[in-house]
Every structure is written in structure tokens, then in C-alpha cells.
Amino acid sequence: MFLTTMISSFLLPLAANAAIDNTQSVPQYTHVERNTLVPAGAVRYAPSIFPDRIVLVPAADAATAQGVSWRTDASVAHAVAEIAPALATPGLHYQSLAVQGKTMALSTSNGDAHHHHVTFSDLEPDTLYAYRVRGGSAQEGDAPAQVAWSEWFQFRTPTAEFSPYTAVYFGDAQNAVKSHFSRVIREAFRSAPEAMIMVHAGDLVNSRYGEHDDEWGEWFDAGGWLHGMVNQFAAPGNHEYIEHESGPRTIVPQWAAHFGVPKNGPEPLQSSVYYTDFQGVRYIALDSMQALQSEEYAILQADWLREVLRNNPNQWTIVSHHHPMFSVSLGRDNPPLRQHWQPIYEEFGVDLVLQGHDHTYGRGQNITEGTSGQLSAQGPMYVVSVAGPKMYLVTEQAEQQMQATAEELQLFQTLHFTANTLRYQARTVTGELFDAFDLSRDENGNVTVVDRGIDEASPLFMHRCTNPNKPRETRCWNGTEVIQP
Ligand SMILES: [Fe+2]
Numbered sequence: 246m247f248l249t250t251m252i253s254s255f256l257l258p259l260a261a262n263a264a265i266d267n268t269q270s271v272p273q274y275t276h277v278e279r280n281t282l283v284p285a286g287a288v289r290y291a292p293s294i295f296p297d298r299i300v301l302v303p304a305a306d307a308a309t310a311q312g313v314s315w316r317t318d319a320s321v322a323h324a325v326a327e328i329a330p331a332l333a334t335p336g337l338h339y340q341s342l343a344v345q346g347k348t349m350a351l352s353t354s355n356g357d358a359h360h361h362h363v364t365f366s367d368l369e370p371d372t373l374y375a376y377r378v379r380g381g382s383a384q385e386g387d388a389p390a391q392v393a394w395s396e397w398f399q400f401r402t403p404t405a406e407f408s409p410y411t412a413v414y415f416g417d418a419q420n421a422v423k424s425h426f427s428r429v430i431r432e433a434f435r436s437a438p439e440a441m442i443m444v445h446a447g448d449l450v451n452s453r454y455g456e457h458d459d460e461w462g463e464w465f466d467a468g469g470w471l472h473g474m475v476n477q478f479a480a481p482g483n484h485e486y487i488e489h490e491s492g493p494r495t496i497v498p499q500w501a502a503h504f505g506v507p508k509n510g511p512e513p514l515q516s517s518v519y520y521t522d523f524q525g526v527r528y529i530a531l532d533s534m535q536a537l538q539s540e541e542y543a544i545l546q547a548d549w550l551r552e553v554l555r556n557n558p559n560q561w562t563i564v565s566h567h568h569p570m571f572s573v574s575l576g577r578d579n580p581p582l583r584q585h586w587q588p589i590y591e592e593f594g595v596d597l598v599l600q601g602h603d604h605t606y607g608r609g610q611n612i613t614e615g616t617s618g619q620l621s622a623q624g625p626m627y628v629v630s631v632a633g634p635k636m637y638l639v640t641e642q643a644e645q646q647m648q649a650t651a652e653e654l655q656l657f658q659t660l661h662f663t664a665n666t667l668r669y670q671a672r673t674v675t676g677e678l679f680d681a682f683d684l685s686r687d688e689n690g691n692v693t694v695v696d697r698g699i700d701e702a703s704p705l706f707m708h709r710c711t712n713p714n715k716p717r718e719t720r721c722w723n724g725t726e727v728i729q730p
Pocket residue numbers: 417448482483484567601602603
């Protein structure tokens with residue numbers, strides 16, 4: 246019975262595919278190029294007076310400040326939010342403080358939007374707060390009681406010094422985000438409901454050729470109210486950059502609109518390069534797209550990074566950027582990152598580097614290079630992962646030299662920090678443990694890796710592509726064909 250279902254689910258799309266090919270001369274692998282669940286011509290994510298896309302964005306010192314961004318239609322002229330100590334009683338509004346912020350206008354195919362950002366400051370560490378954000382009213386001049394507020398969300402500020410907690414990390418969501426990434430972020434929440442921060446290593450959406458606001462609508466839809474209660478720490482990928490006929494790629498306007506990140510990065514990359522100190526862990530976002538399209542920007546980030554790492558009192562240090570230091574997938578390599586950034590990671594003891602882009606899984610400390618076949622140094626642990634449905638194939642080199650690799654698994658990762666151990670686990674979207682290791686630090690600051698990888702007998706071990714209808718020689722799935730096969 247199960248086998249029959251499996252076979253028919255493979256055959257049906259092929260049959261439908263053939264029909265489309267006959268009528269529209271579309272190559273087989275592009276039989277469905279939709280990237281969202283929004284049919285052509287339909288409007289699903291128009292801004293309104295009701296606040297949406299509400300997202301917690303960490304401030305530089307997360308123990309005492311908290312950023313929040315949201316969207317409304319263009320009738321809402323001001324960014325206003327309220328914050329209160331999170332009482333167990335309903336009278337939050339009696340205790341709340343109104344805070345004003347900044348508003349940015351953005352017109353897309355979904356309409357004219359205002360994106361608002363407020364930073365709550367002077368907060369107490371390790372304290373539970375409740376907040377809400379203000380929308381608009383149906384008619385101009387309506388009484389305040391007619392204004393559309395969001396619901397009350399709550400979040401706990403981090404402790405001022407290190408204390409144990411859990412974070413979550415995702416590789417690329419990118420394609421079919423509502424259809425196929427939503428269950429990943431939701432399973433991650435079920436697996437680690439105590440997580441205080443979620444790291445996204447770029448290509449949150451596919452974009453690349455324009456504004457693609459439906460894709461952003463789907464990204465916020467997939468996470469829903471989670472984004473309003475768990476901090477989201479994102480680094481941009483190449484797909485958050487728009488390709489032009491000439492000249493360098495430029496970052497999509499939604500990036501700055503959605504993520505009001507701390508302005509502690511190097512000019513002019515302050516919307517995409519930044520760090521936050523979050524309960525004794527420093528998270529650093531780098532912009533590998535800018536580094537790869539401009540050596541000047543690779544060096545600019547390197548110089549900034551050196552100073553950020555030199556003055557770092559935190560217990561653990563996590564760096565996230567989109568393009569991998571050591572590529573996992575066929576036909577990919579990013580030498581400028583190894584030239585400009587890798588030596589700094591090693592000099593200053595970065596613990597873990599969280600990456601995406603390759604649409605496979607690969608975990609390793611270093612990859613041998615050149616004819617010597619030597620590791621350049623111990624270095625941090627590098628991870629490439631993927632959360633969405635676009636899937637590529639692992640190279641032989643990565644297979645041989647990385648501690649764990651996989652194809653075709655939708656994954657999320659949990660990081661549990663204690664004073665001396667960082668416990669890392671990669672799990673499939675179905676909740677199964679796929680890969681794990683501990684980084685253990687001794688009293689001299691030396692870090693050792695304890696491999697906790699899964700048993701070779703597991704069907705997940707070195708999982709490889711099973712799609713009988715591979716779209717290309719280097720790909721297992723495009724990620725778009727899964728929307729409506
Ligand atoms: Fe990418």
C-alpha cells in the first residue's frame with residue numbers, strides 16, 4: 246500500500262509535466278516555476294491597517310535593549326509600540342510605556358507599505374516583557390479606541406552575563422517558503438521551545454531579480470507569531486541581492502525594511518553586517534555576497550571583524566555568513582573568504598561558523614587544500630545546512646573530508662550553550678537527530694570536538710538524493726517544482 250502510494254506520487258507529477266511540455270514547450274524541470282503559494286494575479290500579502298510581519302530583532306546589547314519591526318499600509322504615519330512588564334494579569338496597558346521609532350516607506354506589487362521599527366531601551370536583564378505595536382484606523386481621525394493594535398507578545402531579555410540557553414540555526418529557506426519551510430521552523434520550535442534566538446544564514450527568500458514581496462510575505466507567514474517572541478538574527482545571501490544588467494548587485498529594499506539591525510557594522514554595510522551580544526554569546530553577521538563581489542568589501546569586513554573579535558568578552562563566538570568557507574556542493578568555491586576571513590577566525594578563536602548557499606549539509610573543521618593535503622589550522626567548526634526544498638549534490642571531496650554530509654534533508658539545528666560546552670544538534674524536519682557534536686572548552690581556553698554523529702546503520706547517515714526526476718546533473722530538487730506537482 247505504502248509502496249503504491251510512493252510510486253503514484255512520483256508518477257503523477259511526471260504525467261502532468263508531460264502535458265505542460267506539450268502545450269507550452271516548457272523544459273521538464275521548470276514545469277512549475279512558481280515559488281510561492283500565491284497564484285499569479287492574486288493578492289495575498291497586501292499591507293493593511295493591521296500590523297503584520299512583526300519581528301524581534303536583537304539590539305547590540307540584547308540584555309538591555311530590544312528592537313522590533315512591523316509593517317502596515319501607508320496610512321500609518323508613525324512607528325509606535327508599547328512595552329510593559331509581563332504581568333500575569335490582563336492590565337498590561339496600565340503599566341505600559343509608549344515608544345516611538347522610525348518609519349520607512351516601501352512600494353511593492355502588494356501595495357504601498359510603511360515599515361516601522363522601534364527599539365525598546367533601558368530594559369532590565371533577564372526580565373519578561375510584554376509589548377504590542379500600533380497599526381492604523383479605518384478612517385482618518387478615528388478615536389484612539391478604533392486603532393488596530395497587534396496582540397501582546399512577550400519576550401525575556403537575556404541575562405547580562407553568560408548563562409546557559411538554546412539557539413536555533415537554519416540554512417536557506419529560499420524556495421516554496423510557506424509550502425515547505427514552514428514545517429521546518431515549526432518543528433524547530435517544537436523541538437526547542439525554549440530557544441531565545443534563531444539564526445538565518447541567508448537566502449531567506451529567492452528574490453534575486455526584483456522585489457518579490459510575496460516571498461517575504463510567506464517568510465513571515467511561515468514563522469508567524471514566533472518571529473514576534475523569538476529574536477531573529479539574519480545574514481543576507483546572494484538571493485537577497487538583486488542582479489542588474491550591469492554594475493554590482495544591490496540588496497533588496499525589504500532587507501533594511503524588515504530587519505532594523507544594530508548599526509554597529511562598517512559603513513556602508515551597516516544594514517547587513519552587525520553583531521549582537523546575547524547572553525554571553527557574540528553573534529556576528531557578515532555579508533559574503535558583498536565580499537565576493539568586491540574585494541574592497543571583503544577587506545572592509547575583515548578589518549571590522551578583527552576589532553570586533555579583539556574586544557570580545559563573551560563566552561562563545563558564532564559567525565554567520567551565507568557563502569561557505571569550504572564548499573560542500575558541486576561546482577562551488579569561495580577562495581576570497583579563505584583569504585580574507587579564515588585567518589581571523591583562527592587567530593581569535595571563533596567557535597562556530599554557520600553558513601548556507603550550497604543546499605546540502607556539510608560539517609567539518611577544515612578542508613585540506615593544495616598538494617600538501619594539510620589542514621591550515623584547527624580553526625572553528627564550519628557548518629553548511631539547508632532548511633528549504635532546493636537541494637544540490639555533495640562533492641566527493643566534501644564527502645571524504647568532512648565529518649558529516651547529506652543531500653536532500655530539510656534540517657534545522659539547535660545550539661545549547663553551557664559555560665564549558667556548546668552542544669550542537671542537527672535534526673531533520675521530522676525531528677530525527679541527524680548530526681551532533683560538542684565543543685568542549687577546558688580551563689586554558691582550548692576547545693576540543695566530541696563527535697556525536699549518528700550511527701552508520703541509520704538510514705539518515707550520509708543520506709543521498711532520492712528524487713527520480715532530478716532537474717539537473719548537479720541538483721536533486723529545484724525547490725519550486727514541489728509547490729504544485
Ligand atoms: Fe545562495
